[in-house]
Amino acid sequence: MADDLGDEWWENQPADAASSPEASSEDEGAEDAEMTAQETAPPPAPPEDTKQPKECFLIQPNQTKEGARKAKKRRKKKITDVLAKSEPKPGTPEDLQTLMKGYYSSCRSVIELEELNLPDSCFLKANDLTHSLSSYLKEICPKWVKLRKCHKEKKSVLMLVICSSAVRALELIRSLTAFRGDGKVMKLFAKHIKVQEQVKLLEKHVVHLGVGTPGRIKELIKQGALHLNPLKYLVFDWNWRDQKLRRMMDIPEIRKEVFELLDMGVLSLCKSESLKLGLF
Numbered sequence: 272m273a274d275d276l277g278d279e280w281w282e283n284q285p286a287d288a289a290s291s292p293e294a295s296s297e298d299e300g301a302e303d304a305e306m307t308a309q310e311t312a313p314p315p316a317p318p319e320d321t322k323q324p325k326e327c328f329l330i331q332p333n334q335t336k337e338g339a340r341k342a343k344k345r346r347k348k349k350i351t352d353v354l355a356k357s358e359p360k361p362g363t364p365e366d367l368q369t370l371m372k373g374y375y376s377s378c379r380s381v382i383e384l385e386e387l388n389l390p391d392s393c394f395l396k397a398n399d400l401t402h403s404l405s406s407y408l409k410e411i412c413p414k415w416v417k418l419r420k421c422h423k424e425k426k427s428v429l430m431l432v433i434c435s436s437a438v439r440a441l442e443l444i445r446s447l448t449a450f451r452g453d454g455k456v457m458k459l460f461a462k463h464i465k466v467q468e469q470v471k472l473l474e475k476h477v478v479h480l481g482v483g484t485p486g487r488i489k490e491l492i493k494q495g496a497l498h499l500n501p502l503k504y505l506v507f508d509w510n511w512r513d514q515k516l517r518r519m520m521d522i523p524e525i526r527k528e529v530f531e532l533l534d535m536g537v538l539s540l541c542k543s544e545s546l547k548l549g550l551f
Contacts (some may be wrong), residue, residue, distance in 0.1 A: 431482075461487045
């Protein structure tokens with residue numbers, strides 16, 4: 272009974288891959304071919320709905336132009352750019368008066384600012400850009416020879432020439448040969464010269480003319496080594512420009528020291544008309 276059932280069950284079963292070696296090999300070949308086809312075939316394209324959006328940056332021309340315009344507006348003009356496009360003009364007493372009011376306006380009252388106004392009589396003729404330093408000084412001080420012969424006081428000078436740097440001071444001293452004569456000229460700047468050495472020279476010798484920077488001249492006045500009362504002429508190296516086309520009063524540090532020097536008695540001497548100001 273068991274054998275009959277077993278034969279009937281076996282006969283009713285469909286042909287399977289494991290039934291014969293030939294069928295098994297054919298099926299294996301078919302599977303290999305199918306796997307090869309799957310490997311070599313390109314991957315199916317994803318549905319349109321499932322496509323990932325690509326990241327894209329768009330430049331809007333209008334916004335770019337506006338941004339460039341704002342950048343140009345924000346860029347500050349340098350003093351070199353301004354001066355390079357402008358023609359050189361000789362300095363005038365009004366230029367000095369305007370700078371003084373601008374400097375002192377933040378720390379002085381209206382009444383005090385009015386007191387700063389200097390009379391026209393305290394200003395010498397300004398350089399018209401045609402003079403050398405010697406020719407300019409000869410024009411504003413025709414009695415220099417007589418004046419220096421009468422000068423006997425130590426710790427003082429008859430004339431001060433104020434410039435922006437030690438290098439410029441040396442240039443001016445070399446150009447004074449035709450004017451100075453036998454007068455004693457002293458370097459009044461800080462480069463390579465200690466203030467103690469200058470103090471000793473002013474104490475021992477009679478000096479007629481000093482050329483230097485406002486910072487060192489201020490220091491000598493503070494230490495009592497340089498008296499301003501005998502001073503007759505104060506000349507600013509006003510029109511000369513450095514490599515960056517800046518005049519001495521265009522440099523904030525120099526401008527500040529100049530006004531501090533004016534506060535140390537120069538303005539009061541100008542108002543009393545015992546001191547004359549020149550713009551070279």
